[in-house]
Amino acid sequence: MCGICGIYHYGNSANGFDEALLIRMSDTLAHRGPDDSGTFLSPNRRAGFGFRRLSIIDLSPAGHQPMTSPDGSIAIMLNGEIYNHQVLRKEFEAKGYRYRSRSDTESIMYAYEQYGLDFVHKLLGMFAIALWDEKEQRLVLTRDRIGIKPLYYTFANGQCIFGSEIKAILQHPSVPRELNDDALDAYLTFLVSPAPMTMFRNIHKLEPGHMMVIGKDGAIRKEQYWDPLPTGRQPSIDLDGTPISHSKLLDAxxxxxxxxxxxxxxxxxxxxxxxxxxxxxxxxxxxxxxxxxxxxxxxxxxxxxxxxxxxxxxxxxxxxxxxxxxxxxxxxxxxxxxxxxxxxxxxxxxxxxxxxxxxxxxxxxxxxxxxxxxxxxxxxxxxxxxxxxxxxxxxxAGYPSFLRELQLYRWLWKPYQAVPAFAKSAIFNLASAFLAKRHKYLQLDYIRKATSGDELFWGGVNIITETHKQFLLNGEKPGGSNGANDLASRWHGEVLRRDPSADYLKRMIALEFRNRLPELLxxxxxxxxxxxxxxxxxxxxxxxxxxxxxxxxxxxxxxxxEPKYILKKAVEGIxxxxxxYRKKQGFAAPVSEWLRKEWLGFAEDAILGSRLMQRGRFNREYIKATFENHRRGLRDEGMQLWALLNLTLWYDSWIEGKH
CATH class of the missing domain: 3.40.50.620 (HUPs)
Structure with a gap:
């Protein structure tokens, strides 16, 4: 596990950039790698890497990164671990490669030499990889299949600037700190900004299972190399770590x-x-x-x-x-x-x-x-x-909410689509008045989705509904679009295009792998x-x-x-x-309790006094009422208030402040 960052200057400047900038960028990642640091500059100073190392495999100086090939044509950095690197090492040593270390990074480098951009299919593990190909004059960035490791990037003034964390990118003088309105709207629904968005305008996160290649002329090619949905085509890796054409598990x-x-x-x-x-x-x-x-x-x-x-x-x-x-x-x-x-x-x-x-x-x-x-x-x-x-x-499917939403889909949403539009509209108007008066916004949101034909399942978070957002944002849409609903519809469409036979639970699981699992959890x-x-x-x-x-x-x-039935059966006897079989409790934090007592005054001051509030983004009276209802125990608004507290503290520090 490490921190990586870098710059590729594909523009017209003849001078490249200063190594001191790479060092400043990598210094922001010192917590990710306290054991060692290093930099790399290409011969023409158009590409440069900065690295911070947390030593896990091969603690010797031989595992230093950025690592270069013997002829200097490849430079590489890895954040993560490749668990089948010993299998790959045997393959490459048999082909005449002479290793200079015991590190997994060296095996990735030789995999690239052997297989080109298909090298990623040979890797078993979690990774964010940056690779510079001197012969091709191209930068290769890739993120692991699931999205366990992060990788962010931006383009500015003819440069690709990237890093394991956004703070490294923000060290670059060409990168402004501006709020992404679309991401703000998405955050309120999903508690995170979905990839490729971040909360910073023009800074992006590379999606899980994706590779991006930036050529010498600035041409950008981004492709998805893996998908959790079984296609029967995806190259895989067998139980012993050997890369194969098709997994025996899939073939079964x-x-x-x-x-x-x-x-x-x-x-x-x-x-x-x-x-x-x-x-x-x-x-x-x-x-x-x-x-x-x-x-x-x-x-x-x-x-x-x-x-x-x-x-x-x-x-x-x-x-x-x-x-x-x-x-x-x-x-x-x-x-x-x-x-x-x-x-x-x-x-x-x-x-x-x-x-x-x-x-x-x-x-x-x-x-x-x-x-x-x-x-x-x-x-x-x-x-x-x-x-x-x-x-x-x-x-x-271990979450109780999966079972609830699956039942709602089968017994409410799906049959409700056969109801005539005028009847659905009348039912919604009656239900809206009744449920809104009783602050039953989640139930109201389900009926709204069924009435409009929106997808029922958007992700495993139901904290701030679209009804909440109407009150919170004074009826405005920060991104000027249909926001979270458009995202959910697109994600469901992507699943059905890849697997037309997918039932609703498989679609729900695929959506979790698309957003909430990699980008939040x-x-x-x-x-x-x-x-x-x-x-x-x-x-x-x-x-x-x-x-x-x-x-x-x-x-x-x-x-x-019984949610999670087959896994529970599999671990019986273990x-x-x-x-x-105990009731699922889940890993949680008692913010609802803290926000009624010790944190209450601070949170009210932070949210109501934030720059977002001063700029008219939020409805002050709605937030004051939410605090009051929570304080008096009328409703548990702890998660909603925590989401807003986190957002406003971040905005005041990272966008308006001098973080």
Missing amino acids: GIPSSEESCIATIRGLLKQSIKDRMMSDVPFGVFLSGGIDSSTNVALMAELMNRPVDTFSVGFRHLEQYNEMGYARQIAREFKTNHHEVLIDEKMAFDFLPMLIHHQDEPLGDPVCIPLYFVSRLARENGTIVVQVGEGSDEQF LMRVDKVSMATSIEARVPFLDHRMVEYSMTIPTKYKIRHG IPRNII
């Missing part, structure tokens, strides 16, 4: 039985966790006591000859948010070396400025707060690499764990697992009203039944 087609499905999931999980134990530094597991993290611990314990290091976080005086008892049960069961931290509202409050700094753009999920403290706990105990449980709920893990200089690995999001899980029929994912 739809699972023929529940038993074969269970066996395959177990095999994939065990292999994925084993692959992600590759490290030259200490590693452990974030343990919540849920199915996913407990499975990580159990399978890792099978493979180790020492106790697994486990780390848990809880909240002082707020037991209803804690899962510590379940985490301790797993720690005892598998005899782990267990560590815990309890946080309170003051610790969380004091962390807010650091959170705003490390996010770069607002991530409206308060789980960033406990995630920081458990990451810091791991680092303080000497652990540099951790495995986390993200991705399981998306693949296997995985970015909170990346940004916050890297703030403490540790690397987080995600075994449930091995792309072989994703390719297989997308072939599993809905009847195995939700059965008899972890205790009471862990598997």
